[in-house]
Amino acid sequence: MGLIDQKLLPTAADVDGAAARLKGVAVRTPLINAPVLDERLGARVFLKAEILQRTGSFKFRGAYNRVSQIPADKRSAGVVAYSSGNHAQGVAAAAKLLGMRATIVMPNDAPKAKIARTRGYGAEVVLYDRAGGEDRVSIADRLVKEHGATMVPPFDDPMIIAGQGTIGIEIAEDLDRLGLKPDIVVVGVSGGGLAAGISLGIKSRAPAARLFTAEPEDFDDTLRSFLRGERVANDKATGTICDALMSNTPGEWTFPINKELIGQGISASDEEVGAAVRYAFMELKLVVEPGGAIGLAALLAGKLDNVVDIRGKTVVAILSGGNVDVEMFAKLIAG
Incomplete structure (x- = not known):
């Protein structure tokens, strides 16, 4: 497939349509705020718990x-x-x-x-x-x-993107009920469907929000693609504990959206991801798989510090999945 016709890309209206389709079928997952995390990061931090979605992830x-x-x-x-x-x-x-x-x-x-x-x-x-x-x-x-x-492709499809975007709608609506707007949203990215959808859902309701993608180190094809202005590929096919985040290159449908609405990203090491999985369990009592913890890992490791000051801001990270093998989970939480 060549360059995607911009007129065919999904829009905020498609995300609204997906929300109506998913009502009563998908779980409206909670937006969790933990004082211990607020204190550590000096911000009002919310975690979108897609670990509680049907099948254990946003997918x-x-x-x-x-x-x-x-x-x-x-x-x-x-x-x-x-x-x-x-x-x-x-x-x-x-x-x-x-x-x-x-x-x-x-x-x-x-x-x-x-x-x-x-x-x-x-x-x-x-x-x-x-x-x-x-x-x-x-x-x-x-x-x-x-x-x-x-x-049914994993991310590079307008209807897939729109479905994932319903998370962005829920985040904006739940914060609005608290009298808040999202200042910063950190979204884990592999092929980019989640990030593209959420950016459409968020930006239509909170246009001033800044979004960042988060990826494993050495699998940061989206970040490098942002810097190059075109899609680039990873050198490796495997080699991170984030098994859900190893797509080779950003999607043809997802990248134009993410380039326009996000355009900036951060990464975290496997060690930092493991620490985030452990933190989520020990401090927040949440079970998160490594790939699902990438956004939290980047925040805890201070990866945004050189990019944006999050102090006093309303920050959201997506806990995108909780499907982790028992053996892997036991190893990570043991430290």
Whole structure:
């Protein structure tokens, strides 16, 4: 695919439409404020707890918004998706709710809990070896042709982006009820669907808000793409505890939105992410997977200090998922 026609990109109106579609289906997750975190960072800090979303991550929102719009005459052929785990579960759960078959292509080194839960929603799981260079998109394309199914990509789709954007609407509305506006919003990014959606939802209601993407070190393709003004790729396919944040390059649909509405990013090391997972559990009593803790990790590590003064500001970070293997979680919280 070449350059995306700007007129085809999703808008705030598409996010509003997704919110209506998801009402009563997706969980309206809480926006949590913890005094201990406020004191540590010198700001009013809120955490959007997508760890409490259906399937344990934000991915259900975009998946349901996309799958629910498949025409009735195409539903019998089912859906195909590729994912390291959270999108897999989101698509599997959405398909089950809508009475559709789902086939999910997943890496064989994905967390066992994510593979098991995807199968638990009734999906067929096809494993591939990403470390060995197998291409998940090619595998998924083949399955689509074999079954006549509909592809549901993890992030690079207008309806997926719009579904994730409902998080931004909820953040703005919940803060408004407190008489607040978001000054700074930190969003974890891989392919960029969550960031693109949230930026549309937030900016339509709080245009002065500044958004930042957060990524693992050595997997900061979005940050480097911002600096270059064009999409660049990571050198590595694996090698971070943030298994949900290893997409190779920003999406064709997501990057134009993120470049325009965000345009700035930060990163955190695996050690800093592990510390954030531990902090969330010990201090906030929350279970967060490494990829879901990247925004919190960047805040706790002071990664914004050289970019913006957060003191006295209203700051939001997204806890995007809580699907972590027991063994990994035990290791991280032990320190």
